[in-house]
Amino acid sequence: MSVTHTWQIVKLIQLNDDTGTIVKVRYKVTSVExxxxxxxxxxxxxxxxNIENFIPYSQLDxxxxxxxxxxxxxxxSIDPESKNIDEINSIxxxxxxxxxxxxxxxxx
Numbered sequence: 001m002s003v004t005h006t007w008q009i010v011k012l013i014q015l016n017d018d019t020g021t022i023v024k025v026r027y028k029v030t031s032v033e034x035x036x037x038x039x040x041x042x043x044x045x046x047x048x049x050n051i052e053n054f055i056p057y058s059q060l061d062x063x064x065x066x067x068x069x070x071x072x073x074x075x076x077s078i079d080p081e082s083k084n085i086d087e088i089n090s091i092x093x094x095x096x097x098x099x100x101x102x103x104x105x106x107x108x
Contacts, residue, residue, distance in 0.1 A: 002033070003031050003032065003033040003085055003088065005030070005084070007027065007028075007029050007069075007070075008028045008029075008030070008062075009066060010028050010041065011026035012024075012065070014057065020056055021048050022048075022057070023046055023048055024043055024045050025043065025046065027041070027069045028041040029084060030084075031081060031085060031087075037088075038088050039084070042080075044069050044072045044073065045072075046068060
């Protein structure tokens with residue numbers, strides 16, 4: 001079965017200056033395969049210097065904010081979906097431990 005990914009904006013942090021300028025976004029990516037779920041939740045700091053095409057806070061939608069998040073993550077080479085897939089694969093096929101405890105060979 002394939003993995004489904006759901007992106008969600010959890011929180012917006014704005015400047016305390018009545019401009020409605022968003023400076024930080026908390027996002028969550030939930031990935032599900034069969035009955036296994038992996039979640040990546042983190043923050044992205046937005047660059048608010050020299051904003052082109054400013055969108056008033058009241059006109060923001062989740063799709064627009066998600067595009068900002070994904071763009072920022074791409075710039076930083078961060079891929080939450082791949083991270084979640086790795087976690088799901090690790091749950092499905094746990095890695096072999098590097099070390100194991102053994103019985104002493106001379107003790108029965």
